[in-house]
Amino acid sequence: MRDTTAILLVDDDRYLAESMALWLEEQGYFVQTAGSLQAAKLAIQAQTFDLLITDLRLDDGDGFDLIAHSKKAAPSCEILVVTGYATPQTAIDAVRAGAFDLLTKPLIDEELTLAIDRAQSQRLIQTENESLKQQLDRRFGMENILSHDYRMLKLFDVVDNVADAKASLLVTGENGTGKSMIARAIHRRGNRRDKPFIEVACGALPDNLLESELFGHVAGAFTGASNNKVGKFKLADGGTIFLDEIGTASPAMQVKLLRVLQELQFEPLGGTETETVDVRVILATNEDLTANVAAGTFRQDLYYRINVVNIELPPLRERVGDIPLLVKHFLEVSMESLNRKIEGFDSQAMQVLQRYSWPGNVRELENIVERATLLSRSPVLTTEDLPADMVRGETPTHSTSQRPAPTVAGNRSASEIAYSISEGRVASLREALEEPERQIILETLRMFQWNRAATADALEINRTTLYKKMKRLGLDDPRLQFAN
The missing domain is CATH 3.40.50.300 (P-loop containing nucleotide triphosphate hydrolases)
Known part of the structure; x- marks a missing residue:
């Protein structure tokens, strides 16, 4: 640290300043001296210093004026006061003015080097804090709100x-x-x-x-x-x-x-x-x-x-073009927090994401991406990694229009349940019956306050079968417990 530390030494006693500068240079510091308040101000204006060491009594002014000038012109420069006329109140006034520490003459070598090291450590802490603050500004600033819309x-x-x-x-x-x-x-x-x-x-x-x-x-x-x-x-x-x-x-x-x-x-x-x-x-x-x-x-x-x-x-549904950008960002965040490596969503899954209505907007998208990252066993995310109800509402890949999601079997005939016609495609019996099955399980779960054992008993199936059905039908999402 010492070979990169620049010190401005200010003292109107020229012999003392030169002697101290020579000793500091032998310790590995870069040192420049100034014998007056005006010379010190010019030096601060011309060059960047890591540390200012100044006396309080100068021929053409007060050391407190130099402290105030330095804090304004070079706020990152730490200040160490060295004086032969120190009182407890002087020390308090110096620290209040912005000095890091105050030492009294005559100086002890070890005391001075220790004070300089402490001042530099303080400067490093302030630099790190400023860096963290800038990161916080980026975290909550506009740079974190992603959109091309x-x-x-x-x-x-x-x-x-x-x-x-x-x-x-x-x-x-x-x-x-x-x-x-x-x-x-x-x-x-x-x-x-x-x-x-x-x-x-x-x-x-x-x-x-x-x-x-x-x-x-x-x-x-x-x-x-x-x-x-x-x-x-x-x-x-x-x-x-x-x-x-x-x-x-x-x-x-x-x-x-x-x-x-x-x-x-x-x-x-x-x-x-x-x-x-x-x-x-x-x-x-x-x-x-x-x-x-x-x-x-x-x-x-x-x-x-x-x-x-x-x-x-x-709403997110009105700026669909932002979805790939947001998905990429949320994937990066999820991979870092979950320590997983994911390449991304395949084209079919991305189509599902872009055609979904997103009632929960960006927050829902973030949760969906995190869920897919957590549960996927493959580096490429597919429609199998998305909630079943989201996928069911999506158009088949060969169709340009969206197939209406099947409704609960109430007034529908058996043929309507078995064969749902959309753009010339005949839905399978399993597809047609998924939504009624999902609704029955969902209502039973709500009836028993999401007690899965009681739900399985009421439906007369074992718990393993219930868990598998919940996962297949997208009912394993914990947020459903708090939905109306």
């Missing part, structure tokens, strides 16, 4: 234009389209990027708990409130707060939110002291707020207050 590209321009805006932003779109990612990208690209980003799922909490979550509460505000609690608005002070599922807010909560958005002031639950914050508010919903306003379930004044800039995310 022209509407998404225009949306990216909007995000850049509003990144520094103080006005509230409304992000709309179906579940799974990436509203949270857009909100984080706006925060990361704006001037509040170094401040907190706080996310609140408004639909996950009842009204009284949501108020406490947003605005905090004082001790005794309600049963169980034994201590004061700081709310999310206060925690987001100086940064961004993201309110997801805003369409679920009750009328009473809407009134409170309107005041906060207008005045950036609120009182904690049960408290009387008014809090003032500086936050940028981003809201999101998958509901049609215009229809909600017309129906009287959402306040019109709040709607106009939050709808200053509306970013509407298109």
